Amino acid sequence: MISSHMPGQPDASPSGDDARVYSGSVRDYLELFKPRVMSLVIFTALVGMVVAKGHLHPVIAAVSLGLIAVGAGASGALNMWWDQDIDARMSRTAKRPIPAGQVTGSEALSLGLSLSVASVVFLGLIANWFAAGLLAFTIFFYAVVYSMWLKRWTAQNIVIGGAAGAFPPMVAEAVVTGSVSWDSFILFLIIFMWTPPHFWALALSKSGDYEKAGVPMMPNVAGPDSTRTQILVYTLLLAPLGVVPFFMGLGGWTYAVVSVISGLLMIVLAVQVYRRREGAAATKAEQALFGFSILYLFLLFATLLAEHAFGLGSGFDVGPRLVSGII
């Protein structure tokens, strides 16, 4: 499903570039970088760095983390440039800087491209070129594969596109060690499996918006009932996956307890979304799952951070010993 409108071009929006006075505030330009997504990227990348088996000078680590965040922000600006037509048609995104007329599409494109190149080149020079290559791939995946290709074409858009948001821990491990391992790959998988139930819980109550904008989101393609089933299936896969770091020795006792309890809560909330299909009860269940899913991911990663960075972890060898005992 491809819109007849040429994406990336103004769509009768008030931000037409002709004879325009630059009127955006600093905040408008910062909004282009999707600060909430950036904060998630910084946090998950930080955890990826902390759990990585290697040593890095704190200054190099901090600057590399900043460059990963800049790369994420740049891809956000490219996404806003490309999606300015559909953003203007959806209530959730109509106030973004380009559809609101505060920043022009060409400004967003210039910022996105220049910061993408800068973040990759400087990460290569400061850390290593493998990490820089991974960062470049992440930016490409989000801006081109997800925004330009998948988003307007398939209802699996956020399933596959979710990989872009899941790469930061792998990029971070590559910064520290120069390679990637199962440790950061499992963190990638957790974020990857977390994205569909998280995003579809929101999309269920916003399906009219996506329909209006011509974006094939799961609720307005497969229907709300099928979306609820898929949310439940992904959550049933996510909850046990969330415990895997304990069995790999990446998480200790605290992580085991946190991941089991929060995973069970995710399942309970997904079951409520599956069962409550009408009216205010359905909306409440969807909002509860959406809200808790953010806390779930935060809890898993914050626990890993606390165990590794602050020495609060114990029992890292218990999980692997259990696995070897079973095998």
Add this chain to the structure above:
Amino acid sequence: MPDDKNADDGVELTPEQKKMRRTRNIAIAVALAAFVAIIYAVTVAKLGVNVLKRPI
């Protein structure tokens, strides 16, 4: 001719737009200063005392 009068398109900035422009300029200056400081810090962190050990 007033400073903010653009001879080409006749655009004259409002006081609010002038304020926005000033804020943007300050933000760009801060970003540039931060960039210089970061490059300096990275150079010191990567090279350390070796920065002084170079052939003349």
